[in-house]
Amino acid sequence: MARSAASASGGPRERDETRSADDDASLGEPTGPPALSVERLTKRFGEGDDAVTAVDDVSLTVERGSVVGLLGPNGAGKTTLIKCALGIVIPDAGSVRVFGNDVRDGRRAAYADVDAMLEGARNDYWRLTVRENLRYFATISGVDPDSVAARHDRLLDRLDLADKADTPVRELSRGMKQKVSLASVLAGGAELVFLDEPTLGLDVESARTLRAELRRLAVEEGLTIVVSSHDMTTIEAVCDRVVMLSNGRIVADDTVEALLGGTDRDVVRVASPDLDAETVAGLRESFDVRAVDRESRPPAVTVVAGGDRLYDLMDALRAAGVTVSDLRTVQPDLEDVFLERTGVAGDGGLGGASR
């Protein structure tokens, strides 16, 4: 479990309650070594024909106080990268430094201020109450739980768990348990947290609450967060920067704004009951058809058509006898960026989110 890799610290710490937004104003300009520095990391699984290179020569730096999202389809290597960074999986090549400490020189120092939630949940103690869990995980992080009681209250409040503070975790819904897991990760005041699919299984409202809290922790408390998710809403809402992975390699690494700004903005979606396979094939001959949504009612195509090309598209549709039910411009999202960088279509791309 991540906790065992990430909480090997010394005696009780009382750092947390003295930390405030004012104190952390300096965090705008990162000082000292980065929170995480991964250099030329490679991890293979299996042998011979069955060998899989899960992480392939990846280098990555995460500055203190930043929120970095790992985005990629199933099997891209996100979890393996996080597990290598946490020392749970030993890489075949490359190095990992956490707050400047090479993890090979001693895990205790490197992971003293690190915690993680893997695969959407952690092993909270279901017979303990929510608050008891937070106190327990603070304690095993080496923090005096009384010294962070106010932080725990804040966390429970912001994650809408305050009225469940004295309820055993086993009596909570799955979504609430998920939020308790996140609170437990944050209970000890770690300065770098890895969150693998933190919104998995959460309802819309709970996911929104969790995103808001992550953003607040980053902005107000300078927490460094590495978050992996298929959920692009989470990545867009929470992250300063996005690292896109495909087949174990980084295909993009930039701010959300830069990634979205660098894509085609002249994309339109045309819906019509007349968009059969033959019509779409005809459009493909003259236009860059980005996506075909046969499941929508009526079916729709997404086509690159800016400026005069939009008139050409209209002419082509009229010539093909297509009655347009709906026409709208499409704002690019991170899945479009991924498609541009990898050529992998959305329905095989980021978590199978088909559009």
Ligand SMILES: Nc1ncnc2c1ncn2[C@@H]1O[C@H](COP(=O)(O)OP(=O)(O)OP(=O)(O)O)[C@@H](O)[C@H]1O
């Ligand atoms: N312990 C393992 N043994 C063998 N192969 C593994 C192991 N762990 C991961 N892999 C393989 O490594 C590749 C990357 O997997 P990984 O779980 O890191 O991807 P991911 O991006 O996190 O995917 P997902 O979004 O589905 O969780 C996949 O091909 C996977 O099958």
